[in-house]
Amino acid sequence: MTATDMEIILPGSSLSFRGGFFGFSAVVLLRHPEAGLILFDTGHHSTRHLLLAGLKRAGVAPAEIGTVFLSHLHFDHIGNAELFEGARFLIPAAEWAYWQDPPAADLFGSKPINAWLAQQNCSFLQEDGEIASGLHWRHAPGHTGGIGLLHFQDAQGRQIVVAGDACKTYRELVTGQGGEAFDPLGRTAETLAWIRETADVVVCGHHPVLTRQGAHWVWEEPTTLELIAR
Numbered sequence: 374m375t376a377t378d379m380e381i382i383l384p385g386s387s388l389s390f391r392g393g394f395f396g397f398s399a400v401v402l403l404r405h406p407e408a409g410l411i412l413f414d415t416g417h418h419s420t421r422h423l424l425l426a427g428l429k430r431a432g433v434a435p436a437e438i439g440t441v442f443l444s445h446l447h448f449d450h451i452g453n454a455e456l457f458e459g460a461r462f463l464i465p466a467a468e469w470a471y472w473q474d475p476p477a478a479d480l481f482g483s484k485p486i487n488a489w490l491a492q493q494n495c496s497f498l499q500e501d502g503e504i505a506s507g508l509h510w511r512h513a514p515g516h517t518g519g520i521g522l523l524h525f526q527d528a529q530g531r532q533i534v535v536a537g538d539a540c541k542t543y544r545e546l547v548t549g550q551g552g553e554a555f556d557p558l559g560r561t562a563e564t565l566a567w568i569r570e571t572a573d574v575v576v577c578g579h580h581p582v583l584t585r586q587g588a589h590w591v592w593e594e595p596t597t598l599e600l601i602a603r
Contacts (some may be wrong), residue, residue: 376528377508378404379535379576382427383416386596387542387579396449397598398578400424401535402431403523408505411440412460413523413535413576418452425456442510443490444537445520446472447481450578454486454493462490463504465512466497468519479517479555513539513568515551515561524571531573538578540568546575546583546590 385399397420401413410433416424428435435456442463443451454462472482498504498521501511513522516538523535534540545551546569551561568575575583581592 375406377406377505377525379527379533380404380431381576381582382412382431383420383424384581384596385541385577385579386598388598395419397596398449399537399576400427401576402428402433403508403525403535405505405508408508409439410437411442411505411508412438412457413442414444414450414537415441415453415457417449421453421456424453440504442504442521442523443468444522444539444578445517446483446487446490447517447538448483448486449481450537451483451486451490455489458493460494462493462495463510464490464495464497465510465519465521466499467512467514468517468521469497471517471519476555476557511567513564514556514558515539515554515564516541516556518556518558522568527574532571533574533576534568534572535576536568536572536578537576539564540575541578542580543577543583543590543592546577 380402382402383400386397388395396417400416403411438457438460441457441460445468504510508525510521522539527533540546549562549565554561573585581596583590
């Protein structure tokens with residue numbers, strides 16, 4: 374068996390404005406030698422054209438995506454789920470349960486999308502483990518009570534952690550402190566410590582990909598975004 378390949382379809386960005394944020398989250402395509410095409414999150418619906426363009430560059434049509442892993446159910450990560458109707462959706466069971474009675478401070482869910490997902494082919498992940506040979510999921514609470522991540526070893530032997538909002542930014546990774554953490558049990562620091570200790574490469578939810586270099590973390594290029602004022 375060959376290793377899982379990873380391609381960033383949409384880079385994450387923490388761009389915000391006074392009183393709000395744009396919610397541009399990372400979307401990642403995984404090519405697994407046995408399980409086929411797996412999409413990690415679907416992004417905000419405001420990035421729908423960018424998502425479709427990114428998939429086209431990758432030579433993939435939405436209908437070819439067999440599996441979609443939804444790390445958590447915030448609107449900026451599930452907003453394009455309907456593009457993948459017919460896929461199997463993998464959702465952490467703890468995350469689905471979290472949204473049955475979310476904390477009052479967590480205003481970022483979407484009841485309409487959750488209702489749509491309830492009618493789809495969903496598998497709710499219970500215990501940490503493999504979703505395909507060599508491709509693991511892990512409960513990673515902190516940002517929400519049920520958020521999950523994916524991790525695997527690439528062809529170079531590096532440990533890749535596709536963290537999403539389990540580690541949103543460089544600052545969170547190095548400080549161990551997460552912004553907008555809604556987990557009632559306050560497990561952010563524990564999750565970030567596991568990522569720091571495990572990963573050689575971290576795909577953050579709202580930051581360029583981070584790579585370990587000795588005792589430091591670096592990223593190759595900044596995320597760029599062209600803004601047009603009309």
